[in-house]
Amino acid sequence: MTFENTLSFAQQLDANDTLKHFREQFYFPRHNGSDAIYFCGNSLGLQPKKVEDAIHVELQTWRELAVEGYFKGTNPWLYYHEYLRGSLAKIVGAKEDEITVMNALTVNLHFMMLSFYRPTKQRYKIMMEAGAFPSDQYAVETQVKHYGFDPTDAIVEISPRAGEKILRNEDIVKAIDDNKDTLALTIFGGINYYTGQLYDIPLVTNAAQKIGAIAGWDLAHVTGNVPTQLHNWNVDFAVWCSYKYLNAGPGAVGGVFVHERHANPSTERLAGWWGNDEKIRFKMEKGFIAKSDASGWNLSTTQVFNMVALKASLELFDEAGIQNLRAKSILLTNFLEFLLQQLRYDAFEIITPANEHQRGAQLCLFFKEKGKAIHEQLMQNGIIVDYREPGVIRVAPAPLYCSFEDVYKCVKIISEVLNTN
Ligand SMILES: *Cc1c(COP(=O)(O)O)cnc(C)c1O
DSSP states (O other): OOOOOHHHHHHHHTOTTTTTTGGGGGGGEEEHHHHHHETTTSSSEEEEHHHHHHHHHHHHHHHHHHGGGHHSSSOEEEEEEEGGGHHHHHHHHOOOOGGGESSSSHHHHHHHHHHHHOOOOOOOOEEEEEOOOHHHHHHHHHHHTTTOHHHHHHHHEEEETTTTTTTOOHHHHHHHHHTTTEEEEEEEBBTTTOOOOBBOOHHHHHHHTTTEEEEEEEETTTTTTTOOOTTTOOSSSSEEEETTOOOTTTOOOEEEEEEEOSTTTTTTOOGGGBBBBBBHHHTSSSSSSSSGGGGGOSSSSGGGTTTTTHHHHHHHHHHHHHHHHHHHHHHHHHHHHHHHHTTTTTEEESOOOGGGBBBBBBBEEESSSHHHHHHHHHTTTTOEEEETTTEEEBBBBOTTTOOHHHHHHHHHHHHHOOOTT
């Protein structure tokens, strides 16, 4: 599509947008009496309006039925995590049985590594992208230490080539081959939080498995943003959070994918009663017998109130369809890129790949100087985006609730701020 740098063109794109009505399903933070422009759904998604009612339903169940809510509530709590699987399976491209929700992202990364990082003297290394999200770095560092390895030896970090900001696929594959006798696990963030680069998940998965390693993924910035095919791509496991593009609220329950070929009771894990075969769970007997699907990794009683918003939000994803959302997202982000390219381009560099298939909603603007100050001025002008050291302002129009007019106004304000700097 050929874009035009005018408000009326942006409004025309909105008029043609079949998903535009979803915007009214969300609360926007306010700025000077009107809705702020919110391009921070990559950090915390907006609140769907239907969450409040959904919470009231569970409060009522608790109030009126108390313990019987587990079996007789509107949504019997015993199975609450199961209500989320169908929608998530569609979003990540999996069978329902391959999905569970539990705990939170970093916790789940540890639990998955306890099952799938089984280091030996020979094969013990973990590969990840250099500059991975800090929590993932800490998780990997402490896992290798836990097994008595030295992180500087056991963690292989892949960096872009000198002078480049994004990783080349062939360099990842080569690094995997270079470590083919010692690599136990690859764990990349599907989209890097700082550059916005979307990695080639099937390519890396295949390369890792070919040399005998396990391929795990942190999809925090992917799930609800870019559709995947985790089952068909034969991914071993994946974890994600639900408070970014999935709009489930701060600290909401985490999501997990375990490929069905691993979901048998003989796969090692640290267990709790919610992962036990339900038929015998309440016999309170010795001997853990895992359920034969991803929920065999659940440990604790379902955290109902931590899942209510996710359930409400996933209903919107079901209605909109992840493929439709992705199609709008590509257009929205390409429009943003087009408008940014008309600006004083020397002030910043877009470090996110220019190829729409190598990114999701987010563009990362790298400022050699004044990045932080410019971020503050944008916030004062009602543009909610975030800043990550060093020098990056992340701009992420989420297709469920952001409009083309938002994009236009946002870039106009960026332009004004740049002109005063
Ligand atoms: C957001 C994010 C996290 C946060 O982990 P929590 O355990 O939910 O706090 C971890 N890793 C990545 C890649 C993220 O983007």
